[in-house]
Amino acid sequence: MLHLRTMAPDSLTADILAVLESDEAVTGLAVFRGAAVRPRGDLIMAQVAREAANDVVQRLRELRVHQVGSIEMDAVGTWLSRSAFDAELRTPGSSADAVVWAEVTQRSYEESELNWTFLSFMTLATVIASIAIITDSQILMVGAMVLGPEFGAVAALGVGLVRRRFVLLRLAIRTLVAGFAAAIAVTILLTLLGRGLGWITLDDVVGSRPGTAFIYTPDKWSFIVAVIAGAAGVLAITSAKSLGLAGVFISVTTVPAAGNIALGVAFGDGSTIWGSVAQLLLNISGMALAGWLTLALQQAVWSRVSVYRAKHMRVPRRML
Incomplete structure (x- = not known):
């Protein structure tokens, strides 16, 4: 499981949420409106199954999030979440085998x-x-x-x-x-x-x-x-x-x-x-x-x- 954070202008928030909400590999979604100072905008956090990280990052890159803000990913060492567990089960592949190209x-x-x-x-x-x-x-x-x-x-x-x-x-x-x-x-x-x-x-x-x-x-x-x-x-x-x-x-x-x-x-x-x-x-x-x-x-x-x-x-x- 990966912890995903994006910071971007609020004009992109709706598009970012659309990408994350439409993906079954994403769970634990949270939005902090106005929390970002540089760039000024919103902070969005989510958990993503490692097997789907490449697809999610690619769709965020297509929105130019990395150019006007930032995309960050950290490995989650220990987590307890039924929804995250179900997300990993729904995602094809094994997390240990997944290659996160970014x-x-x-x-x-x-x-x-x-x-x-x-x-x-x-x-x-x-x-x-x-x-x-x-x-x-x-x-x-x-x-x-x-x-x-x-x-x-x-x-x-x-x-x-x-x-x-x-x-x-x-x-x-x-x-x-x-x-x-x-x-x-x-x-x-x-x-x-x-x-x-x-x-x-x-x-x-x-x-x-x-x-x-x-x-x-x-x-x-x-x-x-x-x-x-x-x-x-x-x-x-x-x-x-x-x-x-x-x-x-x-x-x-x-x-x-x-x-x-x-x-x-x-x-x-x-x-x-x-x-x-x-x-x-x-x-x-x-x-x-x-x-x-x-x-x-x-x-x-x-x-x-x-x-x-x-x-x-x-x-x-x-x-x-």
Whole structure:
């Protein structure tokens, strides 16, 4: 169940109420006339079954509510309402499976923003990954993979393509390129410093590393794991039950590959560099492809659900 709030000029109140009252998935409808100050107008609140959120939001967008006012949605953690329960039963689909595109798109924009927080986490994760490689520590490697913030931007690539948000697509590409470039550059400088102090040697980079050798030896399994992890990650961020993201983070070696690239550049080892570059590109392309396919399938399924709702939706005798 979602809590829906709209603020808009009072000239739109009747149209907004008509949209909400005519939908069986809407309940708990309330109007606060004159409550909105900016924009000056009315505040309208309602509960909406998550499965119908896309249809309701689309109809409100057609009224230009988002341009002259605002549309807000929050997940309701706990609720006790017979009318809301009946509304969910009447609405086709499962709330856990429902994809609220406004929510997914906004989250994608937020996680694709190139800011100091993103760059800091990316850099710290890459530095930890390089230390894990030097010490051949799988525990440190897992920590670096969990710390890396890149999956949100990778998932945004699929959202941008499926929803035709090409500005989002450009933002995600820019953030990924700049994030990895900055993290690798800082790690190279720190590696050169460690090399100068005698803390890191060439043997640490090219020597036997049974625990972390997979970072620079990409194969078919690397791509398969990236595809599976990308699909699982997209399902986790689009579902009402966001489970499994930690498992996705520690399945794909994007950040470790970036750390190994930095070590290879600092010591001038071509095989380390190109093997890690291949691993990085393979993982990102696999996740992006899986994310796009998963989102495209979800959009196709929920478009059919929306068509089914439109054919079978009826105006209830009274709204509770």
